[in-house]
Amino acid sequence: MKALVYHGPGERAWDAVPDPVIVDATDVIVRIDSSTICGTDLHILKGDVAAVTDGRVLGHEAVGTVTAVGAAVTGFAEGDRVLVPAITRCGRCAYCQRGMPSHCQTVGGIGWIFGHLIDGTQAEAVRVPYADTSLYKVPESVTDEQAIFLADSLPTGYEVGVLAGRVRPGHTVAVVGAGAVGLSAILTTGLWGASRVIAVDTNKFRLDKAREFGATDAVEAGDSAVADVKAMTDGLGVDVAIEAVGYPETLRTAAALVRPGGTVANVGVHGVPVELPMHELWIQNVTLTMGLVDTVSIPTLLTMVASGKIPSEKMGTHRFTFDRIGEAYDVFADAAANSALKVVITP
Numbered sequence: 521m522k523a524l525v526y527h528g529p530g531e532r533a534w535d536a537v538p539d540p541v542i543v544d545a546t547d548v549i550v551r552i553d554s555s556t557i558c559g560t561d562l563h564i565l566k567g568d569v570a571a572v573t574d575g576r577v578l579g580h581e582a583v584g585t586v587t588a589v590g591a592a593v594t595g596f597a598e599g600d601r602v603l604v605p606a607i608t609r610c611g612r613c614a615y616c617q618r619g620m621p622s623h624c625q626t627v628g629g630i631g632w633i634f635g636h637l638i639d640g641t642q643a644e645a646v647r648v649p650y651a652d653t654s655l656y657k658v659p660e661s662v663t664d665e666q667a668i669f670l671a672d673s674l675p676t677g678y679e680v681g682v683l684a685g686r687v688r689p690g691h692t693v694a695v696v697g698a699g700a701v702g703l704s705a706i707l708t709t710g711l712w713g714a715s716r717v718i719a720v721d722t723n724k725f726r727l728d729k730a731r732e733f734g735a736t737d738a739v740e741a742g743d744s745a746v747a748d749v750k751a752m753t754d755g756l757g758v759d760v761a762i763e764a765v766g767y768p769e770t771l772r773t774a775a776a777l778v779r780p781g782g783t784v785a786n787v788g789v790h791g792v793p794v795e796l797p798m799h800e801l802w803i804q805n806v807t808l809t810m811g812l813v814d815t816v817s818i819p820t821l822l823t824m825v826a827s828g829k830i831p832s833e834k835m836g837t838h839r840f841t842f843d844r845i846g847e848a849y850d851v852f853a854d855a856a857a858n859s860a861l862k863v864v865i866t867p
């Protein structure tokens with residue numbers, strides 16, 4: 521088969537590689553019908569993720585069709601249309617049992633294994649370990665292009681942003697960074713009754729998208745952003761500030777926006793240490809949350825997509841066939857110049 525293979529920092533190629541085969545009885549093989557690229561793949565290509573080594577097939581998001589089933593798999597059969605999420609779970613370890621498969625100890629010490637510790641989903645097919653406890657059947661009424669964004673960005677914005685930030689009815693929420701993840705948070709704050717959702721971004725296209733996704737206000741990031749957002753509240757700041765960029769300054773912005781007793785929910789992946797004004801924050805009774813997504817909200821989100829409550833298909837702005845995956849990467853890597861959010865890659 522063909523697959524997008526990492527060959528060290530800055531190097532990737534659409535290579536011929538061996539077809540995946542069943543290794544463990546709990547595996548299935550999935551033919552990829554739809555895949556996409558995550559910001560994390562760009563981090564990997566920069567060489568930021570040391571665990572990813574030369575020869576690894578990238579990608580951790582897919583919708584596909586089961587083509588082979590291991591002897592121990594009971595929940596899936598050949599022909600099933602499935603969502604392959606970013607997180608794999610054994611279902612048995614202590615972390616899986618407490619609903620935190622992001623730290624499944626059985627699959628490699630961390631639930632994110634596709635395109636990281638094992639070959640991933642930017643390929644014609646993928647081997648899926650622990651299929652029974654990891655895969656989701658896609659309801660007939662949900663299209664591939666709606667389901668694909670539930671593999672990672674939507675659950676991330678929802679779980680690590682909205683749920684961790686404890687958004688509640690009447691809250692004012694600021695979302696710093698309106699990329700796929702920030703927009704996913706914006707798209708799902710309404711589920712918890714936020715009354716005002718303020719998007720903060722440097723990119724005008726993203727701010728326009730944020731309004732389309734349900735933000736009530738859009739603020740251009742810059743020197744006056746904190747004052748602008750605070751002026752939209754009673755002066756004290758927002759109840760929940762969600763950070764969805766991953767830079768020291770954007771986390772500091774989120775911390776500056778939150779009111780006493782509020783929550784800063786950090787979603788961004790940070791590459792360097794961040795200094796926060798703890799000497800000012802401690803007396804504000806601020807909660808700071810962070811974490812790797814568990815993707816355990818997928819069943820809820822699938823239901824909401826199926827019922828039309830979450831228009832997840834809005835996330836896809838560009839489409840490419842597999843043989844043009846290099847172009848897909850180029851467009852996604854320069855998303856601002858290309859007015860891109862998520863790219864959809866199909867056979």
Ligand SMILES: NC(=O)c1ccc[n+]([C@@H]2O[C@H](COP(=O)([O-])OP(=O)(O)OC[C@H]3O[C@@H](n4cnc5c(N)ncnc54)[C@H](O)[C@@H]3O)[C@@H](O)[C@H]2O)c1
Binds near residue numbers: 696697721726769
């Ligand atoms: N915690 C997790 O489990 C998890 C999972 C997936 C992704 N992430 C992380 O979430 C973050 C967002 O992911 P994404 O795919 O939406 O990325 P993205 O690059 O598409 O979006 C980032 C957005 O931030 C904006 N931005 C850049 N600089 C800014 C600034 N100074 N102020 C305000 N906005 C600014 C950009 O214009 C863009 O719209 C990344 O750090 C990603 O690695 C975390």
Ligand SMILES: [Zn+2]
Binds near residue numbers: 561580673
């Ligand atoms: Zn991802």
Ligand SMILES: [Zn+2]
Binds near residue numbers: 615616627
């Ligand atoms: Zn586990």
